[in-house]
Amino acid sequence: MKFQNxxxxxxxxxxxMIHVKALPGTPLGCLTMSQIIKEACHEAxxxxxxxxxxxxxxxxxxxxxxxxxxxxVCACMTAICSAVRGVCPTLPLGVQILxxxxxxxxxxxxxxxxxxxxxxxxxxxxxADEGLLNAGAGDLLRYRKQIGADDVQIFTDIKKKHSSHAxxxxxxxxxxxxxxxxxxxxxxxxxxxxxxxxxxxxxLREVSQSVKIPVLVGSGVTHDNVESFxxxxxxxxxxxxxxxxxxxxxxxxxxxxxFMAKIHHLRMHQR
Numbered sequence: 001m002k003f004q005n006x007x008x009x010x011x012x013x014x015x016x017m018i019h020v021k022a023l024p025g026t027p028l029g030c031l032t033m034s035q036i037i038k039e040a041c042h043e044a045x046x047x048x049x050x051x052x053x054x055x056x057x058x059x060x061x062x063x064x065x066x067x068x069x070x071x072x073v074c075a076c077m078t079a080i081c082s083a084v085r086g087v088c089p090t091l092p093l094g095v096q097i098l099x100x101x102x103x104x105x106x107x108x109x110x111x112x113x114x115x116x117x118x119x120x121x122x123x124x125x126x127x128a129d130e131g132l133l134n135a136g137a138g139d140l141l142r143y144r145k146q147i148g149a150d151d152v153q154i155f156t157d158i159k160k161k162h163s164s165h166a167x168x169x170x171x172x173x174x175x176x177x178x179x180x181x182x183x184x185x186x187x188x189x190x191x192x193x194x195x196x197x198x199x200x201x202x203x204l205r206e207v208s209q210s211v212k213i214p215v216l217v218g219s220g221v222t223h224d225n226v227e228s229f230x231x232x233x234x235x236x237x238x239x240x241x242x243x244x245x246x247x248x249x250x251x252x253x254x255x256x257x258x259f260m261a262k263i264h265h266l267r268m269h270q271r
Contacts, residue, residue: 002153002186003214003233006092006115007053011267012230014053014260015094015216017238018043018084019060019247023076026062033076037083043251044087050256051264054092056118056236057081060247065099065130073097074104081112094118094155099130102154103143110149118189118218118236122156123179124171127164137183153186155216155234158207162194173203174210187214187233195219195247196239201228208232223259230266 007013021036022028031039040057047055057080059073074097081095094116097105105117119140121133137156144150158176159165168176177188190207192199198220208215214233221229222240229235241256242249 001214006153007234010053011270012226012232012263013234014263015092015234015236016047016052016055016241016256017060017236017247018047018055018057019238020057020077020080022061022063023059023073025070025072028061028063033079036076037080040080041083041087044084046251046253047256048088048091050253051260052091052256054094054115054234055084055088056094056096057084057114058096058118059098060238062098067099067101067130067133069097069099069101069104073101074108077104077108078111081108081114085113092116096120099128100133100136102136102140106140106144106149106152106154107147109152110147114152116153116155116186119154119156120160122154122185123158123183124168124176126160126167128160129162133160133163137180137185141184155187155189155214156180156185157189157191157218160191174206177207177211177215181211181213185213187216189216189218189236191218192220196245198222198225199229204229204232223255223262226259226262227266230270 093114095105096118100120102119122137123135125134159173180188190199190203199217216234217229217232218236221235221237239247243252
């Protein structure tokens with residue numbers, strides 16, 4: 001399995017979020033690229049020191065998000081991801097580019113030597129806060145083949161947060177996961193309703209029993225509830241690792257270290 005090739009025998013892989021500062025050209029952009037890169041690399045070093053298992057680099061501060069992601073975003077994210085790769089030469093790294101810029105993320109990952117992307121809008125359309133988000137699995141996997149990025153894994157959100165799913169209310173999350181598996185997703189991501197909101201442990205069990213591909217939890221995992229999500233292949237954690245539990249704040253190194261100490265302890269008792 002590709003997931004095991006990347007992460008080995010690790011259980012409940014902990015993937016920390018680097019929320020890149022607002023990029024040039026976005027409404028909140030006010031820093032130079034050198035400042036943005038320096039901050040991203042600093043966060044990577046904090047995570048490394050705490051013993052994180054993997055990282056995702058994301059342009060979360062580029063609010064409000066747009067489906068029209070310009071070439072400057074790809075150029076900037078490539079520079080940032082390449083710099084973080086230099087800080088973390090062996091750590092599994094991924095990238096997500098908002099909003100739903102999945103082909104652009106693949107290109108950035110390939111150019112930067114990254115291992116995976118997180119993709120929105122893989123199967124089934126839904127109404128996101130940015131607008132109508134259509135499924136794009138067919139085009140995305142063909143693009144991956146065309147650029148020779150087969151080694152870059154694609155982890156795909158299902159029933160995406162910050163979205164209405166009324167259009168697919170008759171399609172269960174298990175059905176959505178099965179569709180993603182059938183369309184060759186490398187792993188599915190379940191979340192709560194919004195950034196930082198806890199995912200439903202029952203959905204984790206249901207989806208895990210419905211598919212053979214990895215199932216990751218994409219929001220709401222904390223030091224206090226992690227036991228409910230140990231069956232996940234991976235846990236993507238951003239908000240909990242920040243001061244005050246808010247995604248836009250700086251990383252709290254002690255919170256990351258405390259969480260990783262607990263996960264190491266729990267892994268030992270899972271054996």
